[in-house]
Amino acid sequence: MSTINMPELRIDDLTARIPVVQGGMGVGISLSGLAGAVAKEGGIGTIATAGIGRLEPNFIEDVSAANNRALAKEIKRAKEISGGGLVGVNIMLALSDYGELILTSENSGADIVFLSAGLPLTRPCNVSVEEFQNFRIKMVPKISSARAAKLIFTYWAKNFKRIPDAVVVEGPMAGGHIGFKKPDIDDPDFSIQKLVPAVVEAMIPFREKFGKDIPVIAAGGIYTGEDIFEAFETMNASGVMMGTRFVATDECDAHPNFKQAYVDCKEGELRIIDSPVGLPGRAILNQYISDVANGIKKPYTCMYQCIRNCDIKNARYCIALALTDAAKGHMQDGVTFAGSNAWRVDRIMAVKELLDELKSGYEQAVLAATT
Ligand SMILES: Cc1cc2nc3c(=O)[nH]c(=O)nc-3n(C[C@H](O)[C@H](O)[C@H](O)COP(=O)(O)O)c2cc1C
Known part of the structure; x- marks a missing residue:
């Protein structure tokens, strides 16, 4: 049993007991089963929307309608499993129906939307600036540079009279699509150790202007509780997003193979x-x-x-x-997306066991740093 707790993660008026966000993983890897289980244990669970409509029997007749119907059902189910925990939705900007998916997330009770694979510089269609300012759901872009973060926050401040509620910085060690040119992937200048502190610094003027905290969440290659400690201590992150480790859990929605x-x-x-x-x-x-x-x-x-x-x-x-x-x-x-640490996975465990392992690794890292 850990006695040193990881800090909570606050995103606007929401609080996650554990600062671990399970990253959205498509197609069909993180649905309500995984997201609900992570949320139940105090982290933030995320449903991936890429290809989600394939869960519906008549997917081909109207793909966009199927996507939105399936998303609403998955959010409802994840919230039920979570018992009041925090459930997010991952929407890639590149998806043809991303605007509708944001609205479905807002209207179906999800807590946070993570916007990835592009710069979110548009509001969902038919939503006025005023409505967008007052959205209940928290909006969190996932980016890969301080430049992109500054651009998004400046654009939102000017055009939407609001800023996103947090930001995820995903480095090149992540699984899935990655926002780097091939030659930059192994360049230490693009590592999260460099990127995250740069984004934390870039957020200072926005924090001051809008009088609110902007948590920066580090993603890509985070594998152990010790890594989480490093993200807090040396990168100044307020939370971490992890994908690869959550694939190897009983609750992950992918096929056992x-x-x-x-x-x-x-x-x-x-x-x-x-x-x-x-x-x-x-x-x-x-x-x-x-x-x-x-x-x-x-x-x-x-x-x-x-x-x-x-x-x-x-x-x-x-x-x-x-x-x-x-x-x-x-x-x-098919294609099995995986993070750079996937080879370190040696068994499949329950989400609770994984989170307990992370907590205990974090505690050991704190003790090692203070003794
Ligand atoms: C199998 C798999 C599928 C993924 N699919 C998506 C996705 O649909 N959208 C997205 O924004 N990120 C996707 N990601 C990235 C994760 O959300 C997360 O940011 C990343 O896995 C963190 O790095 P890690 O795997 O090293 O922990 C995927 C990652 C994996 C491993």
Whole structure:
């Protein structure tokens, strides 16, 4: 039992007992099961919206309607599982229906929306500046540079008369799509150790002008309680976002084969791939990604341009389909996104056990630093 507690994470008027945010993971990796379990234990659970409509039987008839229907159901279920805990929603800016998904999140009882894969410089359609100012849901962009953070906050302050409620800084060690050019991924100048303090500093004028705290949440490559301590102590973060570790949990919504791929993955088996959405992504090496890298086209029919900037004409594969197939357990027929630490996963555990391990690692790091 830990006696030294991690600090709480406050986002505007919300408080998470544990400063750990489970990052949204599509397609179908973090839904209500995982998000609800993390929220129940005092962290912030996040439902990923990418491809969420695939849960609905008549998905193909009207993809956007299916996405929004499925999201409302998943939020309701996660809130029920959480017993009053904090449930977030991850919406990629690149999704064709991102505005509608924000409105569904606001209207269905989610607490926070994490906006990723782009600069959120527009309001959801049909929402006035005044309504947007008074949104109940907390708005949190996920960015990869202090420049992007400054740009978003300046734009919101000027055009929306409000600023986001917190910011996630995701570094290049993260799983999923990553917001860096390939040559920058291993450059120490782009590490979270450099990026997070720069964003904390960039937030000072906004904190002073708006008279509110702007928590900065570090993401990408955080694996242990000791890492969480480092994020607080040396990066000045107020919280952490973790994805990879939550994949290897009983409650994760992916097929057991997906979780087992993490357990089986060895050091040196992670690859940076070119995703048709125009960003690099990190995934576990398999036949599928070798084939694509060797120029083999994977047949697909695009039913709906789910990602606005997807290069459908020239894409060698459909990323949404490849991620869905992996999430369903067809490990050689899809793409298994994973963070740079996935090879360290050696077993699958309950969310509670994982969080207890993180708390105890944090406590040991505090003791080691103070004795
Ligand atoms: C399997 C997987 C899928 C992901 N999908 C998304 C996504 O749909 N949207 C998003 O913003 N981030 C996505 N991410 C990134 C996570 O939300 C989180 O920021 C990241 O995993 C943190 O780094 P870590 O994996 O090293 O802990 C994904 C990550 C993984 C591992």
